[in-house]
Amino acid sequence: MPSHTEENYLKAIYKLSEAQPGVEVSTNRIAEVLQTRPASVTDMLRRLGEKGLLHYERYRGVSLTHDGRRVALLTIRKHRLWEVFLVNKLGFNWDEVHDVAEEMEHLQSPLLMRRLDEFLGFPQLDPHGDPIPAEDGAIIRPQHRLVSDLKPGEEGTVMAVKNTSVPFLQYLDKAGLSLGARIEVLDKVTFDNSLEIRINNNKVTLISNEISCNLFVAD
Amino acid sequence: MPSHTEENYLKAIYKLSEAQPGVEVSTNRIAEVLQTRPASVTDMLRRLGEKGLLHYERYRGVSLTHDGRRVALLTIRKHRLWEVFLVNKLGFNWDEVHDVAEEMEHLQSPLLMRRLDEFLGFPQLDPHGDPIPAEDGAIIRPQHRLVSDLKPGEEGTVMAVKNTSVPFLQYLDKAGLSLGARIEVLDKVTFDNSLEIRINNNKVTLISNEISCNLFVAD
DNA sequence: CAAAGTGCCCAGTCACACCGAGGAAAATTA
DNA sequence: TAATTTTCCTCGGTGTGACTGGGCACTTTG
Ligand SMILES: [Mn+2]
Ligand SMILES: [Mn+2]
Ligand SMILES: [Mn+2]
Ligand SMILES: [Mn+2]
Numbered sequence: 135m136p137s138h139t140e141e142n143y144l145k146a147i148y149k150l151s152e153a154q155p156g157v158e159v160s161t162n163r164i165a166e167v168l169q170t171r172p173a174s175v176t177d178m179l180r181r182l183g184e185k186g187l188l189h190y191e192r193y194r195g196v197s198l199t200h201d202g203r204r205v206a207l208l209t210i211r212k213h214r215l216w217e218v219f220l221v222n223k224l225g226f227n228w229d230e231v232h233d234v235a236e237e238m239e240h241l242q243s244p245l246l247m248r249r250l251d252e253f254l255g256f257p258q259l260d261p262h263g264d265p266i267p268a269e270d271g272a273i274i275r276p277q278h279r280l281v282s283d284l285k286p287g288e289e290g291t292v293m294a295v296k297n298t299s300v301p302f303l304q305y306l307d308k309a310g311l312s313l314g315a316r317i318e319v320l321d322k323v324t325f326d327n328s329l330e331i332r333i334n335n336n337k338v339t340l341i342s343n344e345i346s347c348n349l350f351v352a353d
Numbered sequence: 354m355p356s357h358t359e360e361n362y363l364k365a366i367y368k369l370s371e372a373q374p375g376v377e378v379s380t381n382r383i384a385e386v387l388q389t390r391p392a393s394v395t396d397m398l399r400r401l402g403e404k405g406l407l408h409y410e411r412y413r414g415v416s417l418t419h420d421g422r423r424v425a426l427l428t429i430r431k432h433r434l435w436e437v438f439l440v441n442k443l444g445f446n447w448d449e450v451h452d453v454a455e456e457m458e459h460l461q462s463p464l465l466m467r468r469l470d471e472f473l474g475f476p477q478l479d480p481h482g483d484p485i486p487a488e489d490g491a492i493i494r495p496q497h498r499l500v501s502d503l504k505p506g507e508e509g510t511v512m513a514v515k516n517t518s519v520p521f522l523q524y525l526d527k528a529g530l531s532l533g534a535r536i537e538v539l540d541k542v543t544f545d546n547s548l549e550i551r552i553n554n555n556k557v558t559l560i561s562n563e564i565s566c567n568l569f570v571a572d
Numbered sequence: 573c574a575a576a577g578t579g580c581c582c583a584g585t586c587a588c589a590c591c592g593a594g595g596a597a598a599a600t601t602a
Numbered sequence: 603t604a605a606t607t608t609t610c611c612t613c614g615g616t617g618t619g620a621c622t623g624g625g626c627a628c629t630t631t632g
Binding site: 137139170171173174177178181192193 | 619620621622623624627628629
């Protein structure tokens with residue numbers, strides 16, 4: 135049974151390796167995202183390596199083993215299913231669920247997760263548009279584009295967010311840019327890469343590059 | 354923030370003190386129900402005492418402080434609300450929920466529990482007939498009688514179980530003695546205190562003293 | 573090749589939970 | 603009351619998990 139901390143490490147390593155496929159994940163990077171010291175990370179990496187959850191060779195970065203990837207994906211599955219529960223059943227807003235799910239993802243009952251999945255109607259996406267891994271670890275890579283990659287004239291529907299911080303999500307709510315919103319890019323300011331967009335064939339707004347880099351759309 | 358173990362200790366101490374009001378809870382008794390050694394218990398009692406969660410004077414037994422009772426009742430509240438969720442929403446049987454709830458009761462989000470309570474329709478009783486403490490710790494002491502205290506000719510409705518072990522609950526299911534079942538005592542065998550009962554004005558069965566001591570009824 | 577950057581290793585800390593043994597204190601019994 | 607039994611505290615110690623600063627080894631880059 136993996137500890138809470140181990141699950142958090144594996145999840146972080148999985149996400150980092152997804153962000154840059156092929157590249158091994160570095161100690162400093164892990165320390166950064168987990169808000170801890172490199173020495174602590176090395177310590178944990180050694181232990182996870184001994185448990186066969188990742189390939190650990192000193193100085194070479196790490197990559198997850200099959201088992202490690204499974205634990206990571208299962209943890210992500212639990213996290214996202216609980217988020218769906220919180221939003222769809224308990225009436226949480228999408229900016230309120232992250233911390234709670236961060237704790238619930240460590241519950242250890244496969245039966246519970248199977249029944250929850252069924253209760254929720256086998257959702258495929260969490261409230262932030264992220265795909266929910268299956269029990270066997272299968273996960274669908276969604277076909278998204280970043281809004282920042284759109285050219286003037288192109289349009290799309292908001293499908294997911296890259297960032298789940300409270301201020302960002304609240305900004306999106308206020309701007310009318312929740313999941314499902316229709317976006318049309320009118321103009322791009324080359325100086326700072328901000329975009330002029332039309333939302334839902336209606337209001338025209340200017341969004342910064344910081345925003346457009348964290349929003350996914352599809353046609 | 355109390356640790357899992359601390360919450361388990363406080364819950365156990367609360368239940369023991371409820372079982373025998375007025376009597377201080379003894380170290381050995383706690384060790385017994387928590388399946389650990391008296392030395393470990395003394396250790397934890399000292400720590401909980403320092404934290405102001407219980408009154409601890411060596412050799413005198415312990416009793417909970419106001420704060421300690423609050424933590425205990427909150428833990429029990431969480432446990433029982435999750436049990437209701439598991440049974441009413443996820444389709445668990447009442448004999449499957451205990452271990453899962455034992456883990457879920459340690460989640461630390463008051464908002465989550467408030468929303469869950471609302472989602473469940475503010476239930477007053479858990480699937481075993483036990484009362485659910487309010488958020489402020491208020492708890493209704495149900496007016497029950499043990500089946501073992503019934504005399505021939507008396508009857509009642511099954512309202513709660515004293516024991517939540519899997520074999521006991523499965524026995525009750527099979528015998529048709531779930532919550533709500535109507536019982537009429539026909540005869541009592543003075544030798545072993547077993548009872549001949551009629552269930553739901555229908556089948557006549559013999560139940561042992563072991564069973565009747567763990568079943569509550571009300572009129 | 574040298575400098576800069578990265579990450580390992582060491583030695584240690586701290587918190588938590590647990591335990592056996594021995595003897596002190598309290599309760600019970602004679 | 604005295605002796606015996608029971609309870610349980612104290613002590614010293616174990617093990618695990620997680621974290622850390624500092625020094626140095628290794629790798630990368632210029
Ligand atoms: Mn977490
Ligand atoms: Mn999410
Ligand atoms: Mn518990
Ligand atoms: Mn219960």
